[in-house]
Amino acid sequence: MNTSSLLAWVLLLAPLLSAFMIWAFLKPFPFLSQIVSVGACAISFLIAIGVALGSIHEPVTINWIDIGGLTVQLGMVFDSLSKVMLLVVTGVGLMIHIYSMGYMGEDPGRSRFFAELSLFMLSMLGIVVATNFIMMYLFWELVGVSSYLLIGFWFEKPSAANAATKAFLANRIGDFGFLLGIIMFWTFTGSLMFDPSLSSYFKGHPLVTIMALLLFCGCVGKSAQIPLHVWLPDAMEGPTPVSALIHAATMVAAGVYMLCRIFFVLEQSEQALEVIAWTGGITALVAALTATQQDDIKRILAYSTMSQLGYMVMAVGSSATIAAMFHLCTHAFFKALLFLGAGSILHVLHHEQDIWKMGGLWKKMPLTFLTFFIGTCALAGVPGFSGFYSKDTILEMVGEKNKMLFWLGLFTAGLTAFYMTRLFVLTFMGAPKSEVAEHAHESPFVMGLPMVVLSFFALVGGYSVVGIEKALGTTHEAMSQAAKLNVMILSVLVGLTGVGIGAFAYWNKQKEIVIFPLFKNKFYFDELYELTLLKLQQLLAGVFAWLDEWIIGFGIVRGSAFLVSVGGELLRVFQTGNIRSYAFIFGAGAAAILVFFLISS
């Protein structure tokens, strides 16, 4: 193995060692733990830069499992897709590691926090560089684990414990399908590699749609698409840096990344793509509608994340993988930024999350205000900010394929502008609406710095100077300039309308102006599942348990007479502990049977 090859493995080894060292040795030294964890992330970031510049090459693969026609390799793929993703994950990751030093500064469990954060970095980077399905599944499950641990970081809170379990289970259901899809792929091709040339094995096969949809299940769980989305809003129980890194910028986007990776499978089935596009579109719309009526700042952002993920999934379903990845990158910057801003607010407001108890923060927290403003503009799609370009690209591409989805996406864009304006106005503008908001002050520098860096990228991430789009390849040469212009004008108009209505309706308001119970109650998904699926599973378990008790009970009743007679003898064996007599009886019996059989033959 040469040096460059070894360096590539350091990408994964650094966070792995960090997690292990903190857990094994550094638990009692929180300051050292955070240095190690941040250092490990910085090393991964440097290597990601090396990879992006082309000075670090793909390492030699390792055969992890190789038996009877099943070969699982551990390797790394450095193509444009993974290079961009590596930079985003390690870059945003580093910012959030630094921010966490401030945010978690007083938490007694912060060693554990940083160990789990490193474990997350390892798993996430593993997904990005995976060369094959099983390697991806492996790290895919591990991000699920680290997400579980981090959502449940404050495990003494019952709500956090519930949210952690819920997240893991929803993801497991998705992974169930994902795994079936993977095994199907292997049955078709005899290989597990992400190799587009393998598609000749299943081209035109009637089962290819089923395989594609099963693989898509993994994304539905991880990227919180309807119907497995219910865990994401609850995941906000975790510390805010976790929400920013895992449940906004990177892990939830892994589903979209995976879809782009396996697009060579998905594109073989028009029906599967159609289902994917509609799943994404409906998720985008439902989440945006829900976001318009929420009061918890983190939940609004969570629904917004879900909605934006829906956008990306819709783009993949419309064969616009590059547009999806472009939006994934810009979204990672501005959504991480928004969460860090929200975290900064919560940090000084003593974890008051209700936007109706904020207000007037622009004066007290100027840096948070300014950076949050940039993030809001990017998300709302204000021209010139990064989100505008990536969202526009998606709308253009979707519009070419499916007009209905285009209008749905456009309407969602308007809603996005509306709910973000509502959030922004209620949080920063007007007069303070509570005691804590009165006494707010700016967060420490260590938290401010990452926000500044991220807002820079949220501002300029859309321009080709930064090169995200260029690195991924060209998106839309085929489209005429006129059509592009139309889409752009439409989306600007819709966005401005949303901003206008939001600002007009919520300026200086003290309480909600109009309540839509359907949106307020998140389309009753939790209640629906509670009543149907969970009840059904409980019923099944209850019936089986009853049956089981009955079988055992029956055995006891029927067996008791037998036990009394035979058992008396055996009991004596126990009480004396006399093994010899037991052994004798047993030996005699065995010998008798033996002789009987051999004679009878």
Next chain:
Amino acid sequence: MSFVSVLLFVPLLAFIAIIFKVPARQAALGASLLNLFVSFWIYFQYDPKIQGFQFVQDIRWIQLPGLPEIHYHVGVDGMNLPLILLTTIVTLAAIIVAPEGIKRESEFYSYLLAISLGAIGAFVSLDLFFFYIFHEFALIPTFLLIGIWGSENRQFVSLQITLYLMVGSLVLLVGILALLVLLPQEARTFDIPRLIDYAKAHPLPISKEAVPFAFLLVGFGTLVSLFPFYTWAPAGYAVAPTPAAMLHAGVLKKFGLYGLLRVAIPLLPGGLEHWKSWLYILLLGNILYIGYVTIVQKELTTMLGYSSVMHMGYIFLGLASWNKIGISGVVVLMVAHGLSIALLFALAGEIKDRTGEIKFSELGGLGQRMPFISVAFVLASFASIGVPGLANFTGELLIFFGSWQAQPWITALAIWGIVISAVYQLRAVQSVFFGKLPAHLKDVEDLQGLAKKFPYLLLMASLLIIGMMPSSLLSVIKPTVEHYFSTN
């Protein structure tokens, strides 16, 4: 003398030492530590490139009238070597976890050693007679441990488990004898490798294999809690003293699976063919039916007992596939399950001793008081639900892939088990360690000191090493499995 025989003599010497009043715990500790080293020495000396058995010792023992010669014939290959490592690791952990100063201490530790001795003996025996007798020899101390040192209701439970497993063993014996009777006079032998060679060269008609295989399946199956012969397991493990539960669920129970793998299916492949659809139905009973029953359990140890029954379903799934991938998975998962369930039972025992509670409704929030036990329990839970990086994942993955080749639809149903097991295992984690700490548990203590933590660290490290480097086991398993299937 072969080093494999050393593995059997070391506990024997410890017995003698205990009889001569050497402190029982120290003798047992010394013996199990020594055995751990010996087993690792064998593992590192074992050469995967050589086909067939290694460290063989074959001594003619006795010739009874009308019976084939009985040999003391032992040896290791890729199928039993991993199980030997499992046995020595779990034995050491169980002996350290065992309480000091328990009543009738010398008997207690002797019985633990006897289980370990019997298990190793059964795994290394290449003679049917010894194979069977060693397992019987290990069962007796299991019953005694439950009957004498068990918790409440031990009399009834030990009777139940005794009757169940004895009946299972007898059915098994009938099966073995019926199998021998099937063969022509000159082919009758207790020697397992010769029997396998004979079976390969002279396949019997399926119709003849069906009956003895049914006996073997039910006999071995009962010992492994194959649905519906499982009712002894949850109750038995709930009552058994912790080290006994660790050794039985972790190690001895694997005898039934190993028997199917080593004896029943190779000798009667037609029997498997004949009963395959039934086996699939039964193993789905283990995975789905027992899986759902596990979800609603109200006590930690009973829940673990049920979960162990459920996981056996996966191993049966791998056995039923009977191909290279599936069988490799079977061996890996036997080891992985043994390590993880031993760890879980040890931790459950620790929790029971420290809190005096075992009901989920009475526990909670222990993460705040017991950081080490929580971390270990969470890791063991992740292992048990097949999270990558831990040993069980490799086994399950191989079994799913192997089984898919044989029976895709059944396999798809069985894979739903990964959701079910996550439900009950995470529910257990949540209700024991998360949430508010109840007032009556305010003063419970965590494990202190490296000596006390050692057995847990040993089991956790084993799970991690196998999980991250599956080749640690597969490099040994693969040549044996490939050799077996290539000459078939």
